[in-house]
Every structure is written in structure tokens, then in C-alpha cells.
Amino acid sequence: xxxxxxxxxxxxxxxxxxxxxxxxxxxxxxxxxxxxxxxxxxxxxxxxxxxxxxxxxxxxxxxxxxxxxxxxxxxxxxxxxxxxxxxxxxxxxxxxxxxxxxxxxxxxxxxxxxxxxxxxxxxxxxxxxxxxxxxxxxxxxxxxxxxxxxxxxxxxxxxxxxxxxxxxxxxxxxxxxxxxxxxxxxxxxxxxxxxxxxxxxxxxxxxxxxxxxxxxxxxxxxxxxxxxxxxxxxxxxxxxxxxxxxxxxxxxxxxxxxxxxxxxxxxxxxxxxxxxxxxxxxxxxxxxxxxxxxxxxxxxxxxxxxxxxxxxxxxxxxxxxxxxxxxxxxxxxxxxxxxxxxxxxxxxxxxxxxxxxxxxxxxxxxxxxxxxxxxxxxxx
Amino acid sequence: xxxxxxxxxxxxxxxxxxxxxxxxxxxxxxxxxxxxxxxxxxxxxxxxxxxxxxxxxxxxxxxxxxxxxxxxxxxxxxxxxxxxxxxxxxxxxxxxxxxxxxxxxxxxxxxxxxxxxxxxxxxxxxxxxxxxxxxxxxxxxxxxxxxxxxxxxxxxxxxxxxxxxxxxxxxxxxxxxxxxxxxxxxxxxxxxxxxxxxxxxxxxxxxxxxxxxxxxxxxxxxxxxxxxxxxxxxxxxxxxxxxxxxxxxxxxxxxxxxx
Numbered sequence: 001x002x003x004x005x006x007x008x009x010x011x012x013x014x015x016x017x018x019x020x021x022x023x024x025x026x027x028x029x030x031x032x033x034x035x036x037x038x039x040x041x042x043x044x045x046x047x048x049x050x051x052x053x054x055x056x057x058x059x060x061x062x063x064x065x066x067x068x069x070x071x072x073x074x075x076x077x078x079x080x081x082x083x084x085x086x087x088x089x090x091x092x093x094x095x096x097x098x099x100x101x102x103x104x105x106x107x108x109x110x111x112x113x114x115x116x117x118x119x120x121x122x123x124x125x126x127x128x129x130x131x132x133x134x135x136x137x138x139x140x141x142x143x144x145x146x147x148x149x150x151x152x153x154x155x156x157x158x159x160x161x162x163x164x165x166x167x168x169x170x171x172x173x174x175x176x177x178x179x180x181x182x183x184x185x186x187x188x189x190x191x192x193x194x195x196x197x198x199x200x201x202x203x204x205x206x207x208x209x210x211x212x213x214x215x216x217x218x219x220x221x222x223x224x225x226x227x228x229x230x231x232x233x234x235x236x237x238x239x240x241x242x243x244x245x246x247x248x249x250x251x252x253x254x255x256x257x258x259x260x261x262x263x264x265x266x267x268x269x270x271x272x273x274x275x276x277x278x279x280x281x282x283x284x285x286x287x288x289x290x291x292x293x294x295x296x297x298x299x300x301x302x303x304x305x306x307x308x309x310x311x312x313x314x315x316x317x318x319x320x321x322x323x324x325x326x327x328x329x330x331x332x333x334x335x336x337x338x339x340x341x342x343x344x345x346x347x348x349x350x351x352x353x354x355x356x357x358x359x360x361x362x363x364x365x366x367x368x369x370x371x372x373x374x375x376x377x378x379x380x
Numbered sequence: 381x382x383x384x385x386x387x388x389x390x391x392x393x394x395x396x397x398x399x400x401x402x403x404x405x406x407x408x409x410x411x412x413x414x415x416x417x418x419x420x421x422x423x424x425x426x427x428x429x430x431x432x433x434x435x436x437x438x439x440x441x442x443x444x445x446x447x448x449x450x451x452x453x454x455x456x457x458x459x460x461x462x463x464x465x466x467x468x469x470x471x472x473x474x475x476x477x478x479x480x481x482x483x484x485x486x487x488x489x490x491x492x493x494x495x496x497x498x499x500x501x502x503x504x505x506x507x508x509x510x511x512x513x514x515x516x517x518x519x520x521x522x523x524x525x526x527x528x529x530x531x532x533x534x535x536x537x538x539x540x541x542x543x544x545x546x547x548x549x550x551x552x553x554x555x556x557x558x559x560x561x562x563x564x565x566x567x568x569x570x571x572x573x574x575x576x577x578x579x580x581x582x583x584x585x586x587x588x589x590x591x592x593x594x595x596x597x598x599x600x601x602x603x604x605x606x607x608x609x610x611x612x613x614x615x616x617x618x619x620x621x622x623x624x625x626x627x628x629x630x631x632x633x634x635x636x637x638x639x
Contacts, residue, residue, distance in 0.1 A: 278483035282497035283472035
């Protein structure tokens with residue numbers, strides 16, 4: 001390029017045949033060695049260095065004792081708590097070894113506990129299948145019908161040579177899972193209907209939806225459970241009773257449905273009006289429009305708050321202890337009434353917390369996967 | 381101007397397919413449509429123009445009842461628009477609409493966008509709907525984009541898909557609500573070309589647009605609206621070269637400065 005070259009304004013675009021600079025093909029790579037990384041990310045500035053040092057100090061202070069307590073000086077297996085009483089002994093996991101059957105299955109007859117195991121596996125299987133978009137079709141309904149029906153037979157028994165077990169004796173993980181999974185399965189459609197109802201043009205439907213959502217949302221779950229357990233029988237004709245489990249279940253579904261309704265309504269409101277208009281202009285009826293155009297987009301938008309609600313509901317099922325049901329948390333509490341093992345309640349609760357965490361973490365990860373999967377077409 | 385000659389081979393018939401009689405509409409206290417009287421005949425190509433806020437979009441949206449008029453009557457294909465939902469859905473099946481902002485369904489592929497209404501509303505077998513969809517995608521010159529999502533297309537391509545989506549319902553009437561206003565200049569032509577072709581085949585068209593060149597070469601009738609009223613209605617030649625009303629003259633002088 002000559003040094004006298006002065007770009008003329010009109011030249012700016014046409015000036016392309018200039019002997020080209022050779023541009024590097026790849027973007028410059030950052031050096032990735034550990035020291036360089038640490039220098040720029042951990043010790044980049046004085047506040048950053050201070051934060052790094054504080055964090056390191058906290059880790060050094062807490063991590064080794066924790067590891068020591070949980071893994072190194074812990075007692076993993078023992079038929080009696082004597083081994084745990086010695087000095088310097090850490091976690092007493094023997095409590096889990098001795099009590100896990102009760103924690104997991106509650107009062108369900110000991111010899112019959114294979115039935116809740118199979119039942120739980122059936123539910124986990126159905127959930128796993130439903131989570132895979134490849135299997136999303138009407139046939140899933142058949143899978144669910146078989147699982148719900150099959151696990152019902154297993155749990156109750158009374159036929160096929162299985163001894164009858166009344167549902168007052170159900171408890172632990174199968175109960176928590178059933179309440180959550182079936183609760184979500186019913187609360188989700190209920191919430192969608194309530195959200196649609198709240199935006200309906202028909203005043204009666206709108207008022208019913210608003211009253212339901214605001215009423216249920218305005219009270220704590222505990223009081224909903226109480227009401228379900230105390231008030232539902234009052235509305236029923238004499239002689240008709242609904243059992244405790246079903247009443248608690250209805251309470252949970254009603255409660256969660258109201259929250260889901262508000263999450264879904266958020267998605268409905270976020271959709272541009274043009275989507276409704278385009279569907280209308282093509283002659284789609286209300287339900288076709290809702291099912292094919294509006295809900296698929298609205299629900300996709302609110303996956304994070306929805307999953308949030310599901311996770312919260314999964315944990316809230318532990319409140320059914322209030323009406324005397326033995327969910328996973330209540331069985332731990334009951335197991336710890338044994339004076340021998342009572343001092344090791346921390347370990348028992350850590351065990352239960354791990355079970356809750358596993359399921360909740362799965363839901364959280366699945367939600368992320370789903371967002372990515374469903375966004376394929378929409379992302380620009 | 382040879383375009384002009386060929387574009388108007390079809391002569392609109394005498395049968396009225398859209399008839400607005402004393403149509404009035406208010407947004408709150410604001411009187412958007414004032415005593416609109418307009419008859420559109422089968423095969424007629426009508427361009428509605430006018431300054432923004434003149435009610436032209438509202439008027440066209442009343443024809444398929446995306447907006448509700450409050451007084452007067454609108455008769456489309458022999459059916460009057462009332463609160464009868466079934467009648468409205470029937471009219472919407474016969475009246476296609478293209479929007480300024482395309483309004484494709486972003487969660488569906490182009491092909492799915494096209495076959496959705498035919499299969500669900502008209503219960504056309506899926507195979508047949510796909511054939512129709514591919515035919516119209518060919519007509520709007522993007523048959524190779526069928527499996528893409530709307531978000532992956534340019535604005536002009538999206539609008540052509542939107543036109544094809546309406547055509548898949550085999551409508552008698554097409555409404556265009558400022559179809560090129562959201563497009564980059566170089567994409568406007570590709571959309572107008574598709575619309576001109578459609579016009580040449582004798583489709584009844586009502587088009588709100590600022591594209592005066594399109595109006596001149598394609599329209600049988602140009603309707604000029606201002607302040608919620610129809611100010612003047614004439615053939616494009618008459619209206620553009622010999623406007624009768626002051627308001628029309630003022631509007632035309634302002635847009636011609638730039639064209």
C-alpha cells in the first residue's frame with residue numbers, strides 16, 4: 001500500500017482488491033497451563049487474591065474433618081451401637097444399616113417388602129421412559145396405566161395370593177414417590193386448565209379459576225392438608241369415607257395445581273399476540289389453538305419455574321406426616337424413636353437427605369436437558 | 381409498464397364477496413372506524429393505503445374478525461360476522477391472512493407450519509397436505525427450506541412461508557396487513573413478486589400497504605383512508621394521477637417526494 005493513499009469516502013466499500021493481509025485461520029488460543037490459569041483467574045487482582053485465600057482457608061478448615069468424620073473414622077457396619085460409642089469415632093452409618101428397611105418402607109410388613117421395591121422400580125421405570133422425548137406418544141398413557149394399576153395391585157395385594165396390606169401401612173420411599181409422581185401428573189393438567197381459565201373470556205370460568213388459585217395459594221400447604229383431612233369428610237354423605245392417603249393426595253394436587261397455574265400463566269402472557277392471531281386467522285378452534293400453538297410454546301418458556309415447583313412439591317410431600325402418613329421423612333423420625341440408635345439421628349437424616357437430593361438433582365438436570373432439547377428450533 | 385398490462389388480465393366479477401356497511405368501531409373513546417362502506421367483488425384486487433393511524437389495519441382485521449366491529453355489518457362470502465363462533469371459524473377457513481410480523485409458529489418447522497391448519501381444521505390427509513405444502517413452497521420459491529425452523533430464515537423468506545401457509549388452506553380471499561413493512565428493502569421485492577403472481581391468478585386480495593408501485597401495477601381499486609374514514613376510492617390510475625380530495629392530494633404529494 002502506498003503511503004500517500006488517502007481513502008476517499010466513496011472508495012471505502014469498493015476498495016477490496018488490496019493485497020490482502022493473511023488472516024490467521026483460527027482464533028488465537030489462550031495458554032492453558034495451570035499456573036497461567038491460576039494467575040489470571042485466582043490471583044488476578046488484590047480483592048481476587050484475598051477471596052481466593054479466604055476460600056482456601058475455609059476449605060482446609062472444614063473439608064478434612066468432614067472427610068474424616070464421614071469416611072475415615074466412621075463405623076460402617078455393626079449390629080449394635082456399641083462400636084459407635086468409642087472415643088474418636090466419626091459417623092455411625094451402622095444406624096442406616098440397621099434401620100434402612102424401616103426408613104425406606106415404613107410399616108409395610110417386613111416379609112412383603114419386595115412388593116414396594118418392585119412398585120418403586122415400576123414408577124422409576126415409567127418416569128425414565130416418559131423423560132425421553134423419543135417415547136412421547138399416546139402409548140405412554142398405556143405404560144402409565146399399567147404401572148399405576150400394577151403397583152396398586154402389588155401394594156394392596158389381596159389377590160393373586162398376595163396378602164392384603166391396607167394403605168395405612170404404606171410408607172417410606174414408595175409413598176413419597178407415588179404422592180409426588182401422581183401428584184405432578186394430576187396437578188400439571190389441573191394447573192394448565194386453571195391458567196387457561198384465568199385468561200378465559202367467560203366470566204364464570206374466569207372467576208372460578210381466580211378464586212381457586214388465590215384461595216389455595218393464600219394458605220399454607222399444612223392447612224390445605226388439614227382441611228383435606230378434616231373438611232372433605234364433612235362434605236361427603238354419611239357412610240361414605242375417603243381414606244386418609246387419598247385425602248392428603250387431593251390436598252397436594254390442589255395446592256400444587258394453583259402454583260403451576262401461575263407459572264403457566266406467565267408463559268401464556270409472554271407469548272406474542274401475533275401467535276394467537278395467526279392461529280385464529282387459520283381457522284383453528286380454541287382447543288386446537290391452545291394445544292398446538294399456545295401451550296407448546298408457553299410451557300417451554302416456563303420450564304424453569306415449573307421444575308422448581310415440581311422439586312418443591314417433591315419435598316413438600318413430607319408434610320403429609322401431619323395427617324399421620326409415613327412418608328420418607330416420617331419413617332426416619334419414627335425409626336429414631338428407638339433409644340438405642342437415637343443419638344445417631346444426624347447420620348439417619350443425612351441418608352434421607354441424600355435420597356431426596358438424588359431425586360431433586362435428577363429433576364434439575366432433566367430440566368436443563370429439556371430446555372436445550374426443546375429450544376432447538378427456536379434459538380436464533 | 382408491460383407488467384401492468386399482463387397483471388390485469390383477470391377482470392373481477394360482479395359478485396360481492398366482502399361487504400362492509402356503515403361499520404363503526406371504537407377503542408375506548410377513540411373512534412377508529414367511522415361509517416366504513418366498502419364492497420369488494422370476487423377476484424378484485426384492492427389496495428388500502430393511507431397515513432398511519434387511519435384505521436386501515438383495523439378495517440382489514442375486522443374482515444376476519446381479529447377485531448370486532450361495534451356497529452354496522454360485515455358480510456363475507458355471504459355470511460354475516462356475528463358472535464357465532466362456528467360461523468367465524470368457517471369464514472376464517474376461507475379467508476387467508478398475512479401479517480406484518482409474519483407470525484409463523486417458531487416451534488414448528490416450515491413444513492409443519494404449512495400442514496397444521498389443513499390437517500387439523502380441514503382434516504386433509506397428511507400425505508395430501510404435505511403435497512399441497514410442497515407445491516406452495518415451490519410457488520413462493522423456497523422448496524428447499526421445508527425442514528428448517530422459521531427462526532433460521534430471513535425475513536423475506538419467512539413472509540413467503542407465511543403466504544404459503546395461508547394458501548395451503550386454499551382460501552377464496554387473501555388479506556395482507558402491511559406484508560412488507562417489517563422487511564429490509566432488498567427482501568420487499570421477493571415478497572411483492574409472489575403477491576403479484578397471486579394477483580395475476582385472480583385471487584381476491586385486500587392489501588394494506590405503502591408500496592405504491594405495487595398498487596399501481598396490480599390493484600384494480602385503491603382505497604384511500606384517513607382518520608378512520610374511506611376518503612376516496614378509485615382505480616389506481618385515476619386516484620394517483622387525478623385525486624379528487626384535498627386529503628388524498630396531500631398524502632400523495634408527501635409520499636411522492638420520496639418515490
